[in-house]
Structures are given as structure tokens and as C-alpha cells.
Amino acid sequence: MAWIEKHGRSWRVRYRNSDGTTGSVPGTFTTEDEARTHAASLATPAPAPSVILTPRHLPPVQQSAPAFTSPAETVPTTPPPGSTRPTVAQWIEEWWDTIDIGDNTLAQYRSITKNHILPRWGTTPVTEVTSADVAKWTKQLRERYKPATVSGIRKLFSLIMADAADNGLRDSNPVRPRNRGRGRTEPRTERVWATEYEVNEIARRILTLAGPNQALLVITAAYTGMRWGELAGLRRERCRTGAPNPCIIIDPEVGALHEVNGELSYGQPKTASSARTVTLPPFLASLLAAELARTSTPPVFTTIRGKHLRRSGFQRRVWAPAVNGTTLPDGTVWKPIKPGLTFHGLRHSHKTWMIEDGIPGVAQARRLGHRLQDKIDDVYSHVAASVEQRLLAALEARWQRALRPAAEVSPE
Template identity: 45%
Template sequence: MFVLAGNAVGASAGAEFDLAFAEVLVELGPFLAGGGAAFLDQSEFAAVVEEGDVVADDVLVEDGDVAAGGVDVELDKSAKDVLILFSIIMGEAVEEELIGSNPCRKLRTTFADAPERPHADTDEVDTIAWRMHPGNGLLVQTAAHTGMRWGELTRLQWARVHLDHDIPHIVIDAKDRALHEINGRLELGPPKTSSSARLVHLPPFLADELRQHHHRAPNTRFVFTGPHRTLHRRSNFRRRAWLPALTGNPHHGWAPLNQNLHFHDLRHTHETWLVKDDVPRVLRLTRLGHKRKDINDRYSHVTDRMVQAMLDTLQTRWTTDGGRTWRDATDTEQDPPP
């Protein structure tokens, strides 16, 4: 949960909470998913929440979220419970004359299901990746074929990538933490949940692509890096690589492609593929780092046969609908796809 202290920040704004009373949320710690609230001042919030960026992993801030005189937000049940409790506490504070007004008054909430996010098919992912520099393209392919989060991918180190194992895989260790960008600074912070620590098995083609990627830059510590081997910044990647790939380029004969797609939607894309391919729910939860919430989930277990069958379907997707590889290039533009 992000709490904005001070004034709103235009089209990417949160509620206007009085910083003097923000400490009240400390009492709500046990009720908040993800370990508590992040208190950000106006400049920090503006840096973190850019239009179209992902906040708290699954919440998107987009055009139209902010209306005159308040903020329209759409909440799931957990967030609804927290907001109701917080509003009650603030209401009591008003009655006791500790504060002048309830800071929740400008929130207009709805609790219906959020609009369905777009996803991409295999060929769309392949085309988006092809339109990027090889390293960025492989980042896209890895996100779509593993379901890993942005923060997990951008802080991934080669020491955690095991390509010579019988079944190549990536180890996501909570001790490594995830990469966050706050107020223009790149920092390592805690993963979303304890379930984020997991093994992510790789289909053969992706293991091969990662080997070639490592061969191109054998002395790097991190798998995916930005210009000059620096860590990725989400805003830069979105502006320089993601949006141009979706917008298209008439000079290269690139047509616009799935323009409402966000990088985080590659995670939704991966789960959609797994559902379509009849991958068992328990394996989907484990692979994506989701908590097991239902009774049936607690009594189900992932088997090697399940994993192999899933990898076979992902490999088939690649060979049937994808299959493009990048030439060894250092420039930022690829030739138009055939």
C-alpha cells in the first residue's frame, strides 16, 4: 500500500493523506499484505508511480484514475478491508478533534473486479522482442516464458542461473531481494511475499538463448542490464525499448502491436498460456510465486512429471509460433521481422 504525503501529483496521484497522522498506519501492519505501508513524499511518489507503471506488483496507475476533487480507486477484498478499517480510525480521530477531517473523504472506491488486462500470444511476444536490442528482447522473452516479475528479472544474477543442470532453472532467493526504483535511486528491497522464493524451470530454447546471451557478455554480474552494463530503470526501458516496439515504425515496416500491453502483462500472459495448456493449478501458483490460499492447494504437490509436461508445452509454443533468434548485434535497432 502506498500512502501519498502532501499534495497530489497530477495524473499519477494517490489520496492526499496528512503526514502528521501517517503513523496511524503503523498500527495496521498486521492487516497489510506485503509487510506494511510504504510512506513516500510527493517527489518519491512521482518517481515511483509513472503513468502505466505497476505499483505493488498488480496495481496499475493509468489515465483516468484521478478525477476532479478526489481519486477513483478500485480495490480487491483485502484492500477493501484495510481501507474500511483505516477510514474508521480516521473517523474516530475527527470525532476526538485530533484531526480536522477524514483523509479518506476524497476516495471514491468500487469493489468490482478490475478490468481484465490484455495478454499477448506467442507470435506477438516474439515480434515485440525482435524489435529490441538482443538483451532487451531476451528480457521480454524470459518474462513471458517464466512469469517472473520485473524486479526479479532486473536484479537476477548469473550465479542464480543454472543452465547446465539436467533441467535448467533459475533460483529466486529471497536473500537476493528485488530491484526497486525510488526517487530516482535503484535499491534492493524485499520480495513481494515469502512465496516469491522458488525455482523457475526453463524450456530448452530459453536456456539456449541465455547461454548465448552470457557468451556475449561473460563478465557481467547481472543477467539483464541497461546501457553501459548498468542496472535497468523501468522508466527508461519503457520509453526507449518497450513503447517503440509496441508503437511500430513505418520506416522498418513495423505495424502497431497490442499497444495497451504493459511489461507486467507478460506475467499475466504466461499464466494465460499455462491455463490454456492445462498446467495444474498448484504448479501455476508455485511457478508464479503466489501463495497457496485454498485447502486443495495445501494438499497438492508439484511433481517432476508436471514440470516436464509444462516445459514441453512451452517449447512447442516456441517452435510452432515463435522461433526467431537475434543476430549478434550491438546496435539498438533490429531489422524488420520477416
């Protein structure tokens, strides 16, 4: 007899095998009614030889198991005829329950899996994924996608297959680094970053397009190194602008705004180290204090109508025309300021500025929410006050320096 159960945001159909183990119909259903209808149509699966796959007792694949394709996923998941070994699709379906990651990361993993991994490897038994086949697949991906995209796809598949090996489904991970071929001589793509002058010019344009609030968003991003989700989710009670130590507090539980499948929610920042206190240079504390006095919305940064910011809308309507150039309705032509610069590039810019100003690496990591290997917190605590003051003084000087020649460096 089959039954249904909630599985994340979806539903799945499960059944009891003759040997007492529990099996799942490959794939998931988007609604409870769809899952219930499918469960009602299933007969008790025919007995099959018991195959011990992992310590977690993955259900043995039945030769007569019904093939199923999720309405939202048009990729095959049925193993080859006569096979009793789990396919990549069947392992991934079980794998979702073994990982503990944030909603944004989970949504990204599911998208990569659906669009790239399952179409190629879904019906392949886990034991038959070879390094040679992975290399051929990677080469084909490189012909269609940018290096960063290919790297993300390959890293996720490597993680999936490494966990399969750890669970005894195969001897080793077939997605191994390659130390030969052109990959060794390909130049590394440099991250695009902006100078303080370019940041000011971008903010000036955004002031024209979207008002002072979103212009200040850009300034804050560049002079704090905060991530998009941390800024979009920043609430006024977490913004301390008064003396003697103005700062922004990124809460470990609700310190970031997440957008998953179009839905917004407050949640944990990217990593445990991301929950931190970010100190503010004097000019930025003053600007934020004035903005908080001018507005009354709980989020510090919002749309013109006071709603939560969405990354895609901000990118399309505000960021892209300001950075890459556009023609305004009145005929004014904006030339590009920094083609290829992303909003996340402001975080890289902040990192670059700290390097230029000679800030120690451990202080950089603390400010950006990174975790350094082989670094002891006590070492940093002894120099925190002096280093922090030097960092804030350098940022203040950079801001004041950028204000004076701003007209001279304008690309218009």
C-alpha cells in the same frame, strides 16, 4: 522541550505533554537542520485534557499546537478550531509506524496519500469520515482517473480507516464496498496479453532497438512469468542453465531490484511466496547460457552500456515503440503489435498460456509466486515432477511453433 528523531527517510519533531505522553508536530522534515530549527522555535505545549485515543496512546491534539506544512507536502494537517480529536493526517502520521511493507509499496502508499488522500481528508477528524462522503469522493475520482487508479486510492484509504477502527479511533470502517449503483453493471476490464507469435515479434523489434540482451529479457519474461523487479535484479549466479534441471532461483532476501525515489537497491521480492525456483524449458536455458557466455556483468539483464535497467527508461525508449509502433530513423514504419500491452502483461500472458495448456492451478501458482488459499503443499509435491515436465514441454512446443510461422504473422 522539543527534540528531533529520524523517521524513515525524513525527520520529525517531538515533544513531551504535561501528562507524560509524547506528541509529534504534524508532518515531517526533509533534513535534520530543518527539524532542529523548528524544534528550537517551539515552546512547551500548553496543558490539555488527556484523551485516551488508542491502546498505543496517540498524542492528544492540543488546541494551541502549531500548524506545520512539510516543505515536500502542501496539504493541510491542522484540525478544525476547537477540536481535540485526531485528524486523518495525524492518524496517518502515526499509522506509518504500524505497517511493515517493502520500500516500493511504501513509496507507492506515500505518493497516493500525499496526492489524493490528504488533500481531501487531511483536516477531517477521523470520527467524521462518513460513508456518504467517501462515496461522493470516489465518484469525483472516477471522473478524473482510470478505474485501476481509483481502486488503488480507495483500497489504501480503506486500509487506513480499518486500522483506525481497530485502534479504537472510530466504531467502523466507513470505506465499505457498495452493492448498488452502476458499479455493479460496469464491464470488467480484460487484461491485455500476447500470443507467442506477438512476443517473438516484440522481441525482434527490441533486438533492433536495444540489442540481444533486452530482447532476451522479453522472451524470459514471457516464458517464466517473472516480475520486472525479479528480472532486473537477476544475477548470473542465480541463473542455472546447465543440465539436468536448468532453473532461475529468486532469492528471498535479494531476489528483486527495487527503485525508490530514483535509487536502486536489491531487496526482497514482492511476497514470501515470490521467493521460488523457476524451471526453464530447454530453448530458454540455451539462450540464457549463450548470453551469460557473451557478457560478464553481474546482472543478467542490463542496458546497452551494462548498467542496471530502470523500468521507466525501458518503457519509454524500448517497450513503447516496439509494442505500440513507431517510425525508425531510416523511415521504416512499425505498426502496432498489441496496443495496451504492458511489460507486466507478459506475466499475464504466461498465466494464460498455462491455462490454455491445461496446467493445474496449484502448479501455476507455484510458478508465478502466488499463494493459493486452502491448498496443501504436500498435494502438489506428489505431482510436481510430472506436472513440471508437462509444463516445460508445453512451453518448448509453443516456442518452436512460434518460430516457424513468424514471418506470416508479422503485422508489418
